[in-house]
Amino acid sequence: MRLNPGWRGQAFFRNRLMLFSLGAAGIFLLLLLRLWYLQIISFERFEEKSIQNRVRILSLAAPRGPVYDRHEELLVDSRPSFNISVMRQDVVDRPLLFEKLADLLEMPAEELEQNWEKGRGLPNYRPVVLAYDVGRDRLEGVLERQQDLPGVLTEIRPVRSYPYRDMAAHMIGYLGEITREDFQKSQYAGYQVGEYVGKSGLEQQLEHLLRGEEGQRLIEVNVKGNLLRELQVMEPRPGKKVYLTLSRPLQQTLEKAFGEYAGAGVVMEVNTGRILAMTSRPGFDPSLFARGIRPEEWNALLENPRLPLQDKSISGQYPPGSTFKIPVALAALQNQVARPETEVDCSGNYYLGESLFRCWKREGHKQTDLKKAMRESCDVWFYQIGLELGIDKLSEMAFNLGLGRKTGLELGGEKRGLIPTRTWKRKRFGENWYGGETIITSIGQGAVLTTPMQLAVMTAAVANGGTVYQPQLIERVENWEGQVLQQFDSVVRRKTRFRSGVLAAVKDSLEEVVSHKKGTGRRSAIPGIRVAGKTGTAQVVRRLSVEQEEAGIEQELDYEFRDHALFVAYAPAEKPEIAVAIVVEHGEHGSTVAAPIAGAVLRDYFNIPEPEPAKEEKDV
């Protein structure tokens, strides 16, 4: 029974609905007729076409974007390399094909087999690469025999090339094949198996900019899969151009000055935070990665005790040693705990209760004021002043100068370092802070840790009057039409206002470190330019027991137990332009090992020719 009695005019619409149903059926019939025409009447024609239809789409890999230095000099480029690939569905007899190819390419058939396996994840219409970066001769050999090699084709793949070899390798970073885990990440949507992506440094940070857009090549092949003709080419679009703040000549000077030493160095513009050079030693050759690194090469890098893959400039954490006396002195003057004239009598020993703290100079510095304490790096002056100042005010100054926190550089893997405070100790060890700890912190030992990058930021902040800049590596990004896509300006992270006279007094004392005849940093002095700096020696282990020392034992320590040598500097002292921070791992003495490296950099920057070799001298 119908409950619905119908509304006005419903019957009228019923006819129309019937008409519409018929109309719909009619249009569907038309579609069916067309299908009949295509699938039944023209079947043979289309079937033949579908058999002959062998259009293949090959991808044309895009070169990664080039990287330039501040003078628009090319640092990293791409060069074409030739790959031998195979279209899998066109292969008839795989073992036979591999046998022929192994012969032509002079490589084991097993390796071809491995590469074939690796390509399983690729869509069928994509060729699988069997041999990478094949030389001209072998390539021509394959091309000549191509008619016997169904399915085989050659592809051009751009490979990263490094005109300056291992220069700035950490900062630029290396490439590696995209991994299975990477595919799960949304940032790698649209990537293909076998593609190379940035794994560290700028290559990783700027992956989205440096990677280009793949092009396509439409080719027609015959039934055997051999190339008949090229139909259409869509050129790939290379990645964006990246311009760094780096200066290639200065970078090379810095790296050369390190010689065989391990460690890190940073050169920074004082008034912008722009990095002119930064290195981590030992380096590595990124071109090994660009062509696909071999397991034995990879293991050698991993097992090297001097950690060539680590970027020590941002992830190496070192006790700052005496370079930490700069924030201690600033904090003491700023908080009016000491004045530049404040004198301490250094006997070579300093007692806190029962505990003995030694000055590095056993016979002591006698009457010492700030200037003398800084230039001769007297520890006792800083023990006493640091103790009076207290750890919290000391740490506050260190934080304000950019230590103990990430600097914000555009590279991954940056470490924070550590500036100890009472709160930190309670949280970390559940213990109270002891005065003895303040004493050793005052000379940059104990728990305090800094990265070379932080030391450079600190030095720049002292030089420019208290502004902590975010270190900056990328100047701008351009597309190939020369349009600027991104421009980076300097970023101020923090600003400290000093009482009048505080900064001037400390800066004067730093200048004496380099200019005074007893200054520890005089080996960074260069004629005609006023340089200010501070040396540091960071103890790796306690070298000798008090008894041994008193017995006068001198000991040649194994490499890994030797002290780290540090030096920070800025110049010109009267109107600072650049700051330098050098850490030489196990270099033993800041004054003899680290200061000359800074000196070489400063010489290059200010265009001052090399000096006569200076005679050896030894202190802290």
Added chain:
Amino acid sequence: MFDRRLILCFDWVLLLSVLLLAGAGILNLYSATANWSAGGTPVYLKQLVWLAGGVGIALLVCVFDYRHLEYLSPYGYGATVLMLLFVLFAGKTSMGATRWIALGPINIQPSEVMKITIILVMARFFSARAHPQGFHLRELKVPLVLLALPALMVMKQPDLGTAMLIIFITGTMTLFAGLEQRSLIKLGLLGLSGIVGGWFLLHDYQKERIRTFLNPERDPLGSGYHIIQSKIAVGSGGFAGKGFMDGTQSQLSFLPERHTDFAFSVFAEEWGFLGCLLLLLGYLFLIIWGLYVARRASDRFGMFLAIGVTAMIFWHIVVNLGMVIGLMPVVGVPLPLFSYGGTSMITTMIGVGLLLNVSMRRFVF
């Protein structure tokens, strides 16, 4: 308010036929994308998730009485026009077209929403006026403006396919409401001059598509490539097809867009004429059932609503198939329930929900 009869009257036939068609679509997607690169969720699984979501939305749409939509429809329409306006000035651009509003992780495509809201507002207009002799052109000023506004904005995006669909849907509803004979002729002429005039408003790539459609061999690797490849795929399917997952065109060679707009060519290649016949019968059943829902509707608004939704699904099918088998230019319209894509699935399922809503309230006054 919730009546036990609503459950008893639930339109299982409609839901079941929708699910069957969508199931065939997912099976086809499985084959079309079987050998795609590793990584990420397979396309057919994603589509399954969209289908589940779509059914959820359809059921949600059934819950409230569709008659509330009658007075709400002008607001919905107004809001959609505002969204289209927003797209025009601040929309998100992707692949050369500005169609989306970016809302965090979701992109909303107002032109899709418009397909639904224009049905609602037109149903309201026509249900309020009865004209046994048919409407005179003068009386259609309001719907003409209501149509022209969004259609022009969508065309500007540019999205010719969607604009065309909005026009087809409204046209079908108007035709159903009835037109006076002379007005019908005038409107036909107006439409024709619109097409001719519209040619000059088209973007170059759109003109190119139409030229290529008229003569695909003109550019066999550019825009003609789609049509040629698709026709070869369909034609080589023959009577019984090449078999599931065995289509050489779709499996080996490169059939463009084979999981989205050209999903049907994969199906036609692998299942042949026989499969196509069955699939078309399935779709025809859905259309006729939609008209049947209109016939049984308990009021005029419900009837026009059902007509509108059915027209939407119908025109999607016709335009997509027409394109795939070379009867129409390539305009990028998906096949409902068959092509991969969340947007299409959700729009279709909202429509299905409206049909279910009208259908199950056929005895409620």
